[in-house]
Amino acid sequence: MTGPTAAAAAGPILAVRDLRVQISGRRGTVRAVDGVSLDVVRGEALGLVGESGSGKSMTLRAILGVLPPDARVTSGQILLDGADLVPLSQSALNRIRGPKIAMIFQEPMSALNPVMRVGHQIAEGPRVHLGYSRSKAAERALDLMRRVGIPDPERRFRAYPHEFSGGMRQRVMIAMALSCDPEIILCDEPTTALDVTIQDQILRLLARLCRESDVSLIFVTHDLPVVAQICQRVAVMYGGQIIEHGDTRDILLDPRHPYTLGLVRSAPDVEQVRESLVPIPGSPPSLVSPPPGCRFHPRCSFAEEDCRVMPTPLRLLPGGRSTACLHYERCAEALAAEQVTP
Amino acid sequence: MGRMTFVVHRILMLVPVAIGVTIIVFFMIHLIPGDPARTILGIHATPRAVAILHRQWGLNQPLVSQYWLFMDRLVHGNLGQSLFYGAPAASLILTRVPATLWLVGYAAVLAIVISVPLAMIAASRKDGIRDHLVRAIPLLGLGMPSFWLGILLIYALAINTHLFPVSGYGTGFGGHLHAMFLPALTVAIALAPVVIRSLRASMLNVLGAEYITTARAKGVPARRLFARHVLRNAVIPAVTVLGINIGFLIGGTVVIENVFAIPGIGQLMINSILQRDFPVVQGVTLVFGVLVVLVNLLADLSYAALDPRVRFDR
Ligand SMILES: Nc1ncnc2c1ncn2[C@@H]1O[C@H](COP(=O)(O)OP(=O)(O)OP(=O)(O)O)[C@@H](O)[C@H]1O
Ligand SMILES: [Mg+2]
Numbered sequence: 001m002t003g004p005t006a007a008a009a010a011g012p013i014l015a016v017r018d019l020r021v022q023i024s025g026r027r028g029t030v031r032a033v034d035g036v037s038l039d040v041v042r043g044e045a046l047g048l049v050g051e052s053g054s055g056k057s058m059t060l061r062a063i064l065g066v067l068p069p070d071a072r073v074t075s076g077q078i079l080l081d082g083a084d085l086v087p088l089s090q091s092a093l094n095r096i097r098g099p100k101i102a103m104i105f106q107e108p109m110s111a112l113n114p115v116m117r118v119g120h121q122i123a124e125g126p127r128v129h130l131g132y133s134r135s136k137a138a139e140r141a142l143d144l145m146r147r148v149g150i151p152d153p154e155r156r157f158r159a160y161p162h163e164f165s166g167g168m169r170q171r172v173m174i175a176m177a178l179s180c181d182p183e184i185i186l187c188d189e190p191t192t193a194l195d196v197t198i199q200d201q202i203l204r205l206l207a208r209l210c211r212e213s214d215v216s217l218i219f220v221t222h223d224l225p226v227v228a229q230i231c232q233r234v235a236v237m238y239g240g241q242i243i244e245h246g247d248t249r250d251i252l253l254d255p256r257h258p259y260t261l262g263l264v265r266s267a268p269d270v271e272q273v274r275e276s277l278v279p280i281p282g283s284p285p286s287l288v289s290p291p292p293g294c295r296f297h298p299r300c301s302f303a304e305e306d307c308r309v310m311p312t313p314l315r316l317l318p319g320g321r322s323t324a325c326l327h328y329e330r331c332a333e334a335l336a337a338e339q340v341t342p
Numbered sequence: 343m344g345r346m347t348f349v350v351h352r353i354l355m356l357v358p359v360a361i362g363v364t365i366i367v368f369f370m371i372h373l374i375p376g377d378p379a380r381t382i383l384g385i386h387a388t389p390r391a392v393a394i395l396h397r398q399w400g401l402n403q404p405l406v407s408q409y410w411l412f413m414d415r416l417v418h419g420n421l422g423q424s425l426f427y428g429a430p431a432a433s434l435i436l437t438r439v440p441a442t443l444w445l446v447g448y449a450a451v452l453a454i455v456i457s458v459p460l461a462m463i464a465a466s467r468k469d470g471i472r473d474h475l476v477r478a479i480p481l482l483g484l485g486m487p488s489f490w491l492g493i494l495l496i497y498a499l500a501i502n503t504h505l506f507p508v509s510g511y512g513t514g515f516g517g518h519l520h521a522m523f524l525p526a527l528t529v530a531i532a533l534a535p536v537v538i539r540s541l542r543a544s545m546l547n548v549l550g551a552e553y554i555t556t557a558r559a560k561g562v563p564a565r566r567l568f569a570r571h572v573l574r575n576a577v578i579p580a581v582t583v584l585g586i587n588i589g590f591l592i593g594g595t596v597v598i599e600n601v602f603a604i605p606g607i608g609q610l611m612i613n614s615i616l617q618r619d620f621p622v623v624q625g626v627t628l629v630f631g632v633l634v635v636l637v638n639l640l641a642d643l644s645y646a647a648l649d650p651r652v653r654f655d656r
């Protein structure tokens with residue numbers, strides 16, 4: 001794990017500054033990402049959690065420049081090794097995707113080209129970016145297939161995605177992501193579509209590979225235990241914004257935002273489980289016309305008058321963590337109260 | 343495994359279709375009022391010849407045994423004697439099949455050459471001006487009768503500019519390529535709108551697919567993305583559409599062959615109908631039926647070759 005001092009010394013390899021993504025749709029403009037900032041340090045895994053529709057995927061897609069046709073980055077910066085990616089053209093971005101940033105998607109079946117041999121899909125990156133010959137790229141692909149634990153790679157090289165199981169397909173995706181030695185891999189719920197035992201294998205694989213090759217991860221998931229397993233830091237998203245951020249243990253065991261508290265309470269088994277699972281009442285905010293003030297206030301049991309009107313930017317707390325909650329002490333009080341009544 | 347089974351099943355499924363075609367062709371003669379033997383032998387036949395044919399074809403026996411005898415002649419390549427040319431109908435037809443196949447194949451290739459770039463332009467920006475143009479202009483081709491379009495092309499490119507011959511089949515590969523360009527283009531223009539539509543729709547579909555995002559996320563350059571990822575997936579549904587429509591166009595070649603005086607079976611068909619040369623009409627009908635079936639088989643086999651996922655589902 002990278003300690004805070006080492007992190008500060010190295011500087012972030014990826015820094016997102018006040019990123020905004022808007023999607024123009026029939027019912028108005030969706031502010032899918034609304035002022036997100038985050039840093040990723042070399043070798044570190046940053047978790048990005050939040051309910052469905054909170055803008056996690058859009059954040060990753062914006063970083064990589066693969067937004068859907070109706071969506072665009074309206075402001076902000078995406079600094080990779082200090083250089084901003086936002087103004088770059090698609091062809092300039094093509095030189096960065098693969099060798100610098102790679103991505104792993106949730107559904108390995110639909111994310112793999114159904115009519116292209118698996119080996120060729122893995123070899124494509126090295127062909128395009130590293131200028132490898134056909135045979136050298138194939139060698140590279142076989143090597144990667146071995147590294148991600150695909151048995152009998154010589155034979156599997158010529159197979160098509162539909163001939164693989166879900167777990168094997170996700171290994172293929174991982175091999176593809178690693179194929180040009182990127183500095184950072186964006187993982188969009190890479191294990192959600194898999195069953196539990198396979199999930200665990202894939203997570204261990206990812207964690208090992210990152211350790212071995214010093215790759216950083218942004219790891220999007222709904223699954224708090226997964227975050228606890230592989231991420232050193234975590235950012236919690238709500239309604240297109242990051243509302244809490246800090247070291248994984250701090251955030252999951254001692255949240256300072258009522259939404260995070262709700263997430264933790266509604267999750268089945270983070271260490272030191274609370275007795276009852278409590279779902280968060282209400283539904284996610286509209287991203288077309290979000291509520292004023294704190295976006296969570298309509299669902300928050302701690303909400304007060306100021307939450308309805310005051311803007312709630314992230315505020316730095318002691319211990320290097322930050323929260324957007326105006327009354328974050330209430331979370332600590334609530335947790336303390338819970339722990340006395342067994 | 344799965345794919346071989348698919349191919350074998352597709353070929354086996356041709357058997358009932360082929361039998362169906364022969365049954366229809368067999369019944370043609372019985373749809374014409376009067377004595378079938380008279381129809382086949384022509385009005386000048388002697389009573390003796392009519393009697394012999396009655397015995398040979400079992401015309402006084404039940405239909406089932408008549409069909410059996412018909413099939414027996416068919417597998418021996420005997421389609422009867424042409425009344426007009428006085429030669430065996432089978433060999434007459436066979437010498438004219440290549441010209442028709444040339445026309446159909448050439449037209450299919452031209453249709454693809456026309457359709458792929460246009461579909462690409464249309465799909466590159468959905469609902470843009472170019473998309474609307476690409477979708478609207480080919481409809482003119484669809485709305486115009488082929489013979490009229492053929493005549494316009496002859497006028498513009500053959501009579502006025504002498505770029506292409508007015509008619510004929512040409513000799514040798516290059517000769518065919520040159521002489522058949524206008525007729526093939528005429529057929530291709532009729533075929534293109536349907537192919538463009540289907541390709542455009544499947545390209546839009548593929549462009550929205552997640553594996554295209556994956557490829558973009560890999561940094562695959564636009565050109566390669568299109569060739570390796572988009573086109574390859576988009577042609578799969580279009581192949582079936584093309585196959586079905588070439589089937590229809592094989593019937594359409596009858597008109598085009600007459601406009602351009604191409605010695606194919608379509609032209610033979612018209613001549614034989616005018617001459618009341620029944621055995622030849624019957625034989626050409628059979629060949630058309632077989633061609634349509636074979637083109638569809640070819641489309642299915644290309645589909646199987648292009649899509650590794652095909653399996654035979656019953
Ligand atoms: N193609 C689209 N058109 C319009 N709105 C969209 C589109 N895709 C996503 N959105 C909206 O953008 C917002 C953010 O979506 P995003 O996919 O980033 O959420 P997410 O956090 O990844 O959710 P999930 O956990 O379900 O994957 C959502 O409110 C969603 O409704
Ligand atoms: Mg998502």
